[in-house]
Amino acid sequence: MSAKLPEDAAKPLEFLARHRLAATPQNYTLAYVALSDPGSPIGRAVAEIIAEGYRIKQEEADHILEAHGTTTFFGAYERKNGELSAHLRHQTIKIGELASSAADATGALARELSEEATTLSGGGADSTSIVARMIEHSLQAQARLTAAMDEVKTLREELEAARNDAQRDELTGLANRRAIDAHLAELAEKGEPRVIALCDIDHFKSVNDRxxxxxxxxxxxxxxxxxxxxxxxxxxGRWGGEEFIVIMPSSDIAAVIKRLNQARQTLADTKFKLRETDEPMGLISFSGGVALAVGGKQANVTALQQADKALYRAKDEGRNCILSA
Structure with missing residues (x-):
């Protein structure tokens, strides 16, 4: 008894006949995906061609399959994320194995159909059975590819989390020196004015010592x-130790000083006590120096030097104040 086909099993074959495409495994896969998943990359690419009633040509079909094949996808992904940690590389290998398994399933289907093509043309085989087997193998390959895509999504999320962790200061959660340097370089490349402020906690050594x-x-x-x-x-960001940096893409130095003074006032209004003994800690304050950078990388270097000098002037003038260069 021949295998029973799903109700829509003939639709891909009808699609191929309508567009005068040979009923090869590759073309059948294209038609099946385009009809069953129109929102997929293959489905959208096919829809763009046939939207105005045009037929899809064989070279266009070949191009779509090549552009959205598993080899192209994973190759591009690997190039984009060349620097992976050891555990993420392991996951990439797992995904590659899934993709390879799916590709093997598709290849096995193609070989099976090729072997039976001669028999089919001679009328010695049940075409319904062959198409049913094609559907079954295609669905198995699709399931493997779906699993691979799910793992790729998870991997991307973990890569993004790892990238964020690598740019965050562990203690404060602020941007670390690596992220600060990257941000300053980006602003320098744009050449737009930016205000840079360096802030340092007052009498911090005595806090640690006591x-x-x-x-x-x-x-x-x-x-x-x-x-x-x-x-x-x-x-x-955390510039280092007890020192912080604030960067505003603007030329308004007064606006930055205003924000820093608001932070100083918030600290001054708070009564700090030790958790263990409830002993008052007194005032927690910081000093700051502010400078304007306009131009490329050298402007960043100059502004940082100017902000640092202004910071130490603030320290010399009694601390707990913000001065500009």
Whole structure:
């Protein structure tokens, strides 16, 4: 008894006949995907060609299959994400195995159909059975490819998370020095004016010496979150140790100073106590220096030097203040 076909099993064959394409495994795959998943890359590419009633030509069909094949996809993905950590590389290998398995299934189907083509043309085989087997193998290959795509999505998410972690300061969650340098380079490339501010926690060494590094870390986190809140939508990073950087794509130095003074005032209005003993810690404050950069990379270097000098002037003039270059 011949295998029973799904109700829409003949539709891909009708599609091929309508467009005068040979009923090869590759063309059948194209037709099946285009009809069953019109939102897929293959489905959209086919739809663009036949939207105005045009027939799809064999060379166009070949191009679509080649452009959206598994080999092209995974090759492009690997090139885009060349620097993977060891555990992510392992996942890539797993995905490659899935893709290879799906490709093997498609290749096996093509070989089987080729072997039976002669028999079919001589009337010695049941065409319904062959098409049914084609459908079954295609669905199996599609399932493997779907699994591979799901793993690719997971891998991309993990890559993005790893990339974000690599650019974040572990203690504060702010941008780290690597991210800061990249952001400054991007602004320099655009050549647009930017205000750069360097801020340093006042008397931080005495905090560490008196209360220990655990309390010192909490103070760093507190100042970091206060600066981030006051400078909403601006770039805030940890420059190093107890020092922070704020970058605003603007030439308005006064606006940056205003935001930094808001952060200073917030700290001044807060009564800090030790968690363990409830002992008052006194004022937590910071000093800052602000400078304007206009131009390329050298402008960043100059502005950072100017901001650093302004910061130390603020320290010399009594701390807990913001000065511009």
């Amino acid at each position: 209360y220990g590094h655990g309390v010192g870390d909490r103070v760093i986190k507190l100042v970091a979150s206060t600066l981030e809140d006051a400078c909403t939508a601006q770039f805030v």
